[in-house]
Amino acid sequence: MAKPKRVAIYVRISKDRKGQELGIQRQEKACRELCERLGWGVYRVYPENDVSASTTSKRKRPAYTEMMRDARDDLIDGIVVYSIDRLTRRITELTNFLEEQKEHGFAFATTEGEDTSSANGRMILTIKGAVAQQETERMSERINSSLLQRREKGKPHAGGPRVFGFEPGSNFQRVVPGEVELIRRGYEMLMGGEKTPGDVARLWTGAGAQTPGATAWTIQKVKRVYRSERVGGIVTYKGQDIGDSVYPHPLNRVEWENIQTVLDERATPAAQGSGKRKHVYSGFLKCGNCQSKMRVQWATVQGRTFRRTLCHSGQVGKDGQLGCGKVSRSYTWIEERLDEVIEAAIRRRQPQAQAAPTEDLTGAISVLEERIRGLQGRWKNGQMEDEDYFDSLKHLRAELTALGAREAAQAVRRSRTTADALTVWLDKDAENLERRRAIVASVIKEVAVFSVGRGRRKPPEIDSIKVTPLGDESQTAEN
Numbered sequence: 409m410a411k412p413k414r415v416a417i418y419v420r421i422s423k424d425r426k427g428q429e430l431g432i433q434r435q436e437k438a439c440r441e442l443c444e445r446l447g448w449g450v451y452r453v454y455p456e457n458d459v460s461a462s463t464t465s466k467r468k469r470p471a472y473t474e475m476m477r478d479a480r481d482d483l484i485d486g487i488v489v490y491s492i493d494r495l496t497r498r499i500t501e502l503t504n505f506l507e508e509q510k511e512h513g514f515a516f517a518t519t520e521g522e523d524t525s526s527a528n529g530r531m532i533l534t535i536k537g538a539v540a541q542q543e544t545e546r547m548s549e550r551i552n553s554s555l556l557q558r559r560e561k562g563k564p565h566a567g568g569p570r571v572f573g574f575e576p577g578s579n580f581q582r583v584v585p586g587e588v589e590l591i592r593r594g595y596e597m598l599m600g601g602e603k604t605p606g607d608v609a610r611l612w613t614g615a616g617a618q619t620p621g622a623t624a625w626t627i628q629k630v631k632r633v634y635r636s637e638r639v640g641g642i643v644t645y646k647g648q649d650i651g652d653s654v655y656p657h658p659l660n661r662v663e664w665e666n667i668q669t670v671l672d673e674r675a676t677p678a679a680q681g682s683g684k685r686k687h688v689y690s691g692f693l694k695c696g697n698c699q700s701k702m703r704v705q706w707a708t709v710q711g712r713t714f715r716r717t718l719c720h721s722g723q724v725g726k727d728g729q730l731g732c733g734k735v736s737r738s739y740t741w742i743e744e745r746l747d748e749v750i751e752a753a754i755r756r757r758q759p760q761a762q763a764a765p766t767e768d769l770t771g772a773i774s775v776l777e778e779r780i781r782g783l784q785g786r787w788k789n790g791q792m793e794d795e796d797y798f799d800s801l802k803h804l805r806a807e808l809t810a811l812g813a814r815e816a817a818q819a820v821r822r823s824r825t826t827a828d829a830l831t832v833w834l835d836k837d838a839e840n841l842e843r844r845r846a847i848v849a850s851v852i853k854e855v856a857v858f859s860v861g862r863g864r865r866k867p868p869e870i871d872s873i874k875v876t877p878l879g880d881e882s883q884t885a886e887n
């Protein structure tokens with residue numbers, strides 16, 4: 409075998425030997441001396457300035473990468489290192505290195521005596537290669553049979569306490585459809601922005617759902633359900649998010665992340681409406697005759713219970729005025745007319761709200777997801793050490809989570825603006841009253857109510873009420 413004339417000297421400092429750090433200069437000097445002894449010509453030195461040691465991944469070693477590329481391109485015909493552990497301490501990388509050496513036929517030697525130009529050197533490398541190979545196989549065997557591999561395939565950890573939504577004893581592989589339905593309904597409630605985990609607890613209790621511990625639903629227990637990664641089908645390993653479960657789960661990843669955002673926002677207690685009022689338009693109605701605030705109350709006449717609104721002549725109203733007592737109307741008719749006004753106003757607003765600028769993060773998110781899948785593939789094939797993998801994964805996941813949170817925040821904002829105002833408006837549940845009143849207050853300032861006389865059978869004329877829209881105070885109802 410001809411003596412190599414273009415030898416690469418690869419030097420790398422490492423902090424993994426305490427107090428024995430071998431300076432790059434000393435490594436280089438020893439390597440040059442070896443080349444001289446062997447009669448090899450030095451092409452150039454590839455110094456790795458990165459101090460990180462054995463557990464760093466390939467991409468963090470630019471000099472090594474460059475050197476191997478030069479070997480493939482035949483720019484170099486030999487490699488010399490101080491010792492094998494300067495070259496690599498990763499068995500998989502050593503295996504790759506030996507394969508490259510076989511393929512491209514470059515010479516290799518270390519100052520510790522491993523050179524492929526002597527029988528002894530070749531034998532040592534062969535043994536090391538065999539060990540490396542065995543180690544590689546053992547590792548991939550280990551990964552193949554391990555939980556890690558199972559998780560990598562989207563199979564979540566089977567142990568741990570039962571989580572609401574999953575069938576007991578099914579190892580989180582089957583869901584309980586009724587519980588999934590409740591989780592999803594709770595999700596919609598919380599995403600709406602006004603309902604609280606307490607409301608969800610009441611819903612679930614009312615539906616007869618059991619907590620995993622067969623105790624009463626509390627705010628904390630509801631939150632725990634939504635905080636569980638399992639509910640979002642997210643598979644974890646050692647606290648790391650490593651992919652999506654292949655089994656059914658109540659929420660998808662995006663929904664799960666949305667709900668995290670909502671729960672995070674809830675961490676600060678929001679002032680809740682008192683909920684004392686019972687009628688959507690009470691406070692908005694004023695007497696068309698005397699301008700005082702009208703009251704809304706339940707009345708029972710001849711066994712029939714109905715709501716009416718009246719100008720009260722026997723009692724000073726909230727505005728400090730005594731009413732004229734001349735106007736008393738069915739509230740239901742007024743409510744129906746005003747509902748139409750409000751709904752129309754919400755519908756008019758919608759296109760405007762949707763035109764509000766939002767960031768499109770889907771591209772950036774899919775790029776990151778693609779990178780994570782690539783990473784997972786390399787790890788699965790044994791091309792990465794666990795630490796490298798988790799390190800990189802953690803980093804990418806953090807980026808993804810940040811983007812996801814931004815996207816979720818947008819989704820939450822969108823769901824809370826006009827797009828969902830209509831949904832809120834049309835949901836006439838008593839618990840929704842304060843939200844609906846807030847919508848009314850954003851549309852109308854006040855409504856003048858005129859008398860239509862008592863005992864009429866014919867429906868009132870439309871102009872028996874006069875709506876003053878918000879920001880249009882010139883047209884007060886006096887005429």
Ligand SMILES: [Zn+2]
Nearest residue numbers: 695698719732
């Ligand atoms: Zn009046």
